[in-house]
Amino acid sequence: MRLVSFNDGKKSRLGTVIDEKVYDLRKGYCEFLKNKGNNLAEKIAKVRIPADTVKLIKGGDKAYQALKEGSDFIEKNQSNFNGHDLEKVELEAPIMPKIIICGGANFDDHLEETKRSKPTEVEFFLKAPNCVIGPKKAVEYESRVTEKYDYEVELGIVIKKEGRFIPEEEAFDYIFGYTIVNDISARSRQVIPWGESNFQLRFGEGKNYDTGCPLGPWIVTTDELNDVSSLDLKTWVSGELRQNNNTKNLIWKVPQLVSYYSQFMTLQPGFVIASGTPGGPALGSDTELGADPYERDDGVKRGAYMKSGDQMKLHIDGIGELENPIE
């Protein structure tokens, strides 16, 4: 299922996308219950399908079952429901995560272009929930933060249930679904020259500011997207291909990431793990900040940092496309 958060003109609601139309899931579940002769349908549907994705995920198996029943009912009785045109409806970020755990240094081509060697463990830094914006919303171009705004396509892993010290072989049991994270980076704040040839990375300043994390356009739940071991990830900036890689090249794969971060903190429903970006961000062409912009043979153009008015389009197979302007 493609789970969206949308605004129906009055309120935020959870919806599902079927044939390019967005349907209100609470309504779907309510009708499903009514159809079974349940007199408490509205009250129950309001509890089972809240407006907030984290609350829904916390509802566990029962809430998830309601979600499925609602969605299936809509699918079978599509003509009885009022679908909103996907192109016209206002989509919000499909989840306001409690925290975004970011894995850096997770693709060889990104390490190579920034002349970094592979660390012994995946990087571990945080992006604050108040960075998150939804599809189509503008990332602010704010020169007081940086003039080196960069894009990063990443597979976002949405955590389903609480767990600590999760073994790799159980990791998939803890995943609710997947989304696209654009880990916007302020490179002049992130990469600070140190001495003659070294750089300090600052993940506080470099990764955290208002509108710094477009997320969406939806969460694809694991019943629809189960195998994430070979998904293409791509970024276009104003039509130009800038990133092009595949999740099969992740140095630390999805189960390893879930397991690693759970060593430090109890993962909770609604945490999002961003699994790291491949080569191709503008940083990879920034020799001032230590890059080695080697020529690529996969159609990826080396390019400069974004300017106000650019359009970002991020693609991940099996999920879709997340588009945001910067202005």
Added chain:
Amino acid sequence: MKYGTFKFNGKERIGALKDNCLVDVQRAYALYLKEEEGDGQADEMARAIISNDFLEFLESGKEAWEAARTGFEYVKDSPKDKLGINEEFIFYNLEDVKILKPYQPKTIMCAGPELEDPENNDMHDYIEFYLKSSHTIIDPGEEIYYEGDHTGRIDFEPELALVIGEKGRFLEEDEILDHVFGYTILTDVYSLDKLQVGWEGTMFHVRYGEGESFDNSAPIGPWVVTKDEIENPENLKLKKYINDELVVESNTSDLLRSVKEFASYCSTFFTMKPEILISTGNPDGVVFGTDDEGIPVIKDMRANKVQLKPGDKVRCEIENIGKIENPVIDYREVK
């Protein structure tokens, strides 16, 4: 005023400290509305204006804050058995309630370590900020985890934390306090072994993720002290105790990047708002410096190095703000 969140009979409420009692400010305000203003909707109005959730209360703005103060002032000198408009309690003895974290911010921005040699360190003329995940926040009295080899040596520092009231971005140092609602204490628990410099060839970073964001590493509270009670946040004593013994005393005046300067810096990145808590660091923690070969490292140059172990009791005190105490337990014994 000193605000706190407390639990009584399973329900959370906002109280303001008066002697050894907490005054339920919402119920106090309801009483004021009824008795002083003859408001026929006193109960509903008080509930609408003063939430029982402190983050919501902060977000409600000046109208709510002034109402809470009005209610508090109205009842504070009354006998402690004074009841509210529905014959409910207004005063709660501290020993009858459970004091919780004052609120649950969504984001904690923390000042990075002080610099080893700031004068001769022109490449690092400022303190960076890092994030601590807000899910690591715990109540006063709740357990800090010792996890053996897993987190390695853990330690803590008392830090003055700014509670934001009013929104604002790109705030100058001289206007930052206009946006502060009050102050609380954050006990910044960290791992001495994990909070180290990680290298990737030519690039390095301080491993704040591993070293600072583990479960139960951020006790906060017990009170949020309104800013009118603190004449100068840049001159407050910070005291660190282990098992009732003073380990070190420092002062916010010794911070390399002052309280106001750091908060102003934070506002470059995020719009300041109540969901953000700003923790301003400690002048006597570990420092960011270099080793003999000039390689960046996190250094422990403190005179009094103490290693926490299960059974210890940690306490942070900040002048005029209060004190927060938490026990250390062996995580492996509870989970």
